[in-house]
Amino acid sequence: MKQTIASILVMLLLFAAVPAQDASIAFVNAKIIPIVGQPIDKGVLIVKGGKIVAVGDVNAVKIPAGAKVVDLTGKVLMPGLVDTHSHIGEGSGADGSAPIQPDVRIFDGLNPRAGSLQRAQSGGITTVNVMPGSGHLDSGQTLYLKLRDGAMKVEDLLIYRKDGSYFGGIKFANGTNPIRPGGGNFPGTRAKSAALVREQFIKAQEYKAKIDKAAGDATKMPTRDLAMEALVEVLDGKRVVHFHTHRADDVMTVLRLKQEFGFRLVLQHVSEAWKVADEIAKAKVPASIIMIEAPGGKLETMDVSMTNGAALEKAGALAGFHTDDQITDSRWFLRSAALAVRFGMSRDKALYGMTMAGAIMLDMADRVGSLEAGKDADFIVLSGDPLSVYTHIEQTWVEGKNVFDRSNPADYLIAVGGFGAGSDQSFDLDCFDGDIQGGRQ
Amino acid sequence: MRKMTFVTKTLTSLALLIGFASIAFAQIAVKGETVWTMNGDPIKDGIVLVKDGKIEAVGAASTVQIPAGYKVITAKVVTPGLIDAHTVIGLNGYLNQPHDQMALDGSSPIQPELRAIDAYYAAEILVEWVRTFGVTTIHTGHQPSALVSGQTMIAKTLGKSVENDTMVPTAMIAVTLGPSALNQGGKSPGTRAKQIAMLRAELIKAQSAKPDASRDLKTEMWKKVLAREVPLLVTAEKAVDIMSALRLAKEFKIKLVLDGASEAPQLIAEIKESGFPVIVHPTMARPGGDRDSLSMETAGKLRAAGIPVALQSGYEGYVPKTRIVLWEAAMAAANGLKYSDALGSITIDAAKILGIDSKVGSLAVGKDADIAMYDGDPFEFTTHCIGTMINGTVVSSTVR
Numbered sequence: 001m002k003q004t005i006a007s008i009l010v011m012l013l014l015f016a017a018v019p020a021q022d023a024s025i026a027f028v029n030a031k032i033i034p035i036v037g038q039p040i041d042k043g044v045l046i047v048k049g050g051k052i053v054a055v056g057d058v059n060a061v062k063i064p065a066g067a068k069v070v071d072l073t074g075k076v077l078m079p080g081l082v083d084t085h086s087h088i089g090e091g092s093g094a095d096g097s098a099p100i101q102p103d104v105r106i107f108d109g110l111n112p113r114a115g116s117l118q119r120a121q122s123g124g125i126t127t128v129n130v131m132p133g134s135g136h137l138d139s140g141q142t143l144y145l146k147l148r149d150g151a152m153k154v155e156d157l158l159i160y161r162k163d164g165s166y167f168g169g170i171k172f173a174n175g176t177n178p179i180r181p182g183g184g185n186f187p188g189t190r191a192k193s194a195a196l197v198r199e200q201f202i203k204a205q206e207y208k209a210k211i212d213k214a215a216g217d218a219t220k221m222p223t224r225d226l227a228m229e230a231l232v233e234v235l236d237g238k239r240v241v242h243f244h245t246h247r248a249d250d251v252m253t254v255l256r257l258k259q260e261f262g263f264r265l266v267l268q269h270v271s272e273a274w275k276v277a278d279e280i281a282k283a284k285v286p287a288s289i290i291m292i293e294a295p296g297g298k299l300e301t302m303d304v305s306m307t308n309g310a311a312l313e314k315a316g317a318l319a320g321f322h323t324d325d326q327i328t329d330s331r332w333f334l335r336s337a338a339l340a341v342r343f344g345m346s347r348d349k350a351l352y353g354m355t356m357a358g359a360i361m362l363d364m365a366d367r368v369g370s371l372e373a374g375k376d377a378d379f380i381v382l383s384g385d386p387l388s389v390y391t392h393i394e395q396t397w398v399e400g401k402n403v404f405d406r407s408n409p410a411d412y413l414i415a416v417g418g419f420g421a422g423s424d425q426s427f428d429l430d431c432f433d434g435d436i437q438g439g440r441q
Numbered sequence: 442m443r444k445m446t447f448v449t450k451t452l453t454s455l456a457l458l459i460g461f462a463s464i465a466f467a468q469i470a471v472k473g474e475t476v477w478t479m480n481g482d483p484i485k486d487g488i489v490l491v492k493d494g495k496i497e498a499v500g501a502a503s504t505v506q507i508p509a510g511y512k513v514i515t516a517k518v519v520t521p522g523l524i525d526a527h528t529v530i531g532l533n534g535y536l537n538q539p540h541d542q543m544a545l546d547g548s549s550p551i552q553p554e555l556r557a558i559d560a561y562y563a564a565e566i567l568v569e570w571v572r573t574f575g576v577t578t579i580h581t582g583h584q585p586s587a588l589v590s591g592q593t594m595i596a597k598t599l600g601k602s603v604e605n606d607t608m609v610p611t612a613m614i615a616v617t618l619g620p621s622a623l624n625q626g627g628k629s630p631g632t633r634a635k636q637i638a639m640l641r642a643e644l645i646k647a648q649s650a651k652p653d654a655s656r657d658l659k660t661e662m663w664k665k666v667l668a669r670e671v672p673l674l675v676t677a678e679k680a681v682d683i684m685s686a687l688r689l690a691k692e693f694k695i696k697l698v699l700d701g702a703s704e705a706p707q708l709i710a711e712i713k714e715s716g717f718p719v720i721v722h723p724t725m726a727r728p729g730g731d732r733d734s735l736s737m738e739t740a741g742k743l744r745a746a747g748i749p750v751a752l753q754s755g756y757e758g759y760v761p762k763t764r765i766v767l768w769e770a771a772m773a774a775a776n777g778l779k780y781s782d783a784l785g786s787i788t789i790d791a792a793k794i795l796g797i798d799s800k801v802g803s804l805a806v807g808k809d810a811d812i813a814m815y816d817g818d819p820f821e822f823t824t825h826c827i828g829t830m831i832n833g834t835v836v837s838s839t840v841r
Contacts, residue, residue, distance in 0.1 A: 295570065338822035389822055
């Protein structure tokens with residue numbers, strides 16, 4: 001008896017010694033949409049150590065000896081979706097004390113165990129930019145996360161660069177959300193909003209000049225200023241500005257600010273993109289749009305159009321999508337692409353917008369967004385065409401690990417909801433943290 | 442008299458032309474590769490003849506002749522005009538500003554006397570918006586979020602005027618149970634139990650009102666409820682609230698239409714026994730709050746159990762200001778609701794629940810010629826609505 005237990009223990013140890021992700025897995029016979037490159041009718045995807053080793057036609061790609069083979073006949077396989085703007089994880093950012101707070105990090109206010117993260121996994125989202133709200137001109141630093149399973153702390157979701165730093169951007173907003181007439185130091189008009197932002201960037205330029213002048217001499221460095229440090233990262237191009245903006249005039253204001261201060265920029269929402277698509281394209285600024293099924297809901301989105309995707313494509317601008325969860329639900333993020341196609345965007349560009357465009361916007365074009373050898377093994381398995389309403393996301397894989405499986409009852413409950421699904425997320429529509437709340441107040 | 446300017450002349454002749462056009466095309470033949478009449482299987486290569494605003498004939502092309510002089514419209518898929526079984530558009534406008542939000546008056550928790558027709562703006566942008574997706578009839582009115590927020594009404598989405606477009610001026614009384622209709626700071630109702638106590642008190646007051654008493658608008662409405670002329674539209678998500686509603690209906694022998702009802706799958710036997718229909722929450726409604734049990738399979742489960750089910754775009758407080766009921770049905774169809782039942786939930790079954798099935802909801806001879814036309818499977822997000830007809834007139838030909 002003791003021997004049996006001992007041998008079981010040895011076996012367990014042996015298995016544990018060889019982590020599952022070190023074995024090759026070959027996903028075979030699926031229709032593969034690699035996004036970069038042509039779709040493959042009967043394809044193979046080989047994954048090892050969390051990375052894509054090979055992708056190609058069943059007849060062209062050799063399956064390594066000892067690889068675990070997963071037959072996906074009749075299924076569609078494509079890259080995991082990249083959501084460039086979300087509020088999953090109940091993250092918080094700036095408080096009501098000031099309109100511009102670059103020092104505040106969503107890192108310090110995110111629940112890595114929130115149910116909303118699991119729902120996003122079930123929606124096929126593997127990489128996400130979680131942001132604080134839009135009730136400030138700058139509500140703080142954002143985080144780019146991988147929706148890995150079993151996270152106990154935010155660190156478990158971070159994406160690290162080679163130098164050890166983690167990926168993240170910074171959230172800015174203009175238009176009506178940050179405007180609080182009579183709101184103390186908050187702006188009362190659009191012009192004031194722009195002036196306040198310019199003022200901070202000019203301060204940051206001066207701060208940066210001091211750092212440059214110190215040339216590494218610690219005694220000559222300016223006193224540490226967390227807000228300035230973050231804005232210097234922005235000026236240095238290390239931190240991308242995600243600018244919430246709706247109206248065409250607000251979009252143009254953002255483009256003006258970018259021109260003046262040279263920061264790297266992703267336009268977010270861009271409800272009136274169709275009016276200024278050529279200008280966006282000319283400025284070579286990517287736009288992440290949201291597909292909203294009716295105009296309005298607030299004054300500055302009265303002219304929002306579902307043709308934005310088509311207009312940006314026609315103009316030659318890089319267009320991606322986002323959920324703005326809970327404005328739209330992560331679980332049917334793919335619907336955004338389908339609706340964009342309905343309103344004139346090409347199928348290819350719409351799927352590109354769900355994946356590769358987002359990867360480019362988040363500075364991770366070499367890691368995610370397409371199925372190419374060497375990239376992270378982030379992909380989804382679908383029951384059919386990605387744009388069909390009848391298609392279900394059956395599996396989501398992040399870095400070679402399965403994080404969602406529709407055939408697992410617990411995962412199924414997350415995907416479709418139901419008694420006991422519960423909700424870790426409050427019903428605040430987090431995009432705007434002012435007075436208006438969604439729900440039935 | 443001032444001379445007619447060029448502009449007014451042009452406008453007048455344009456108006457004449459349009460008038461002429463609508464007379465000229467009073468007779469229309471709608472041809473569809475698939476025609477869903479909602480009475481049995483869909484017809485392949487079907488024809489719907491429309492005359493004087495009504496459906497004149499429906500059938501396969503092999504059996505229905507298109508008479509001379511009929512304008513022919515062709516679509517891949519033809520369905521009855523869609524019915525949104527519960528919305529607040531027309532009362533709540535798309536701008537979401539105080540001046541266009543008229544579906545809730547917060548001055549008192551019980552206001553059955555508030556008529557939807559006194560707040561319905563027929564030409565509101567969202568009414569036009571849903572029309573372009575094939576929605577021809579809406580059950581709209583006061584929103585959920587007060588115990589008794591007011592009346593609902595049924596209108597065609599013609600966008601002309603409340604007088605012209607209304608089918609049923611008082612359809613139901615909107616009641617909301619549960620936390621979303623609670624008041625704070627010591628104001629009633631502050632608890633679930635108080636909500637029911639207040640409703641019982643109102644109904645008992647109406648029961649015992651003397652016939653010679655002076656007119657009271659609230660009592661008049663409650664009497665209609667007690668007479669089963671007007672049902673209560675009870676928005677209740679949690680099982681506890683659904684059961685309270687059923688108990689109330691039993692006590693006062695009143696008619697209910699359950700609304701939202703995300704925990705209804707837990708109470709299938711009870712709801713079935715009551716005989717009341719359910720206007721299920723939008724399939725893609727946001728989970729959370731008292732909707733934490735929300736499921737995309739609610740409609741499918743209830744329908745499979747034989748409970749009459751309709752779908753709705755519901756109430757939205759922010760963005761998007763309205764949903765498209767077609768897509769809520771589409772998602773239900775993708776999550777357990779039979780295809781024909783999903784279509785039924787936004788056509789004939791909705792019409793039956795709303796009591797307007799003698800006029801709309803299916804393509805049958807004598808019914809209003811309300812027709813939606815699509816260039817593919819209406820449920821696919823990539824399909825377009827290519828035309829909408831109400832009362833025999835094409836009211837939208839926007840491809841959307």
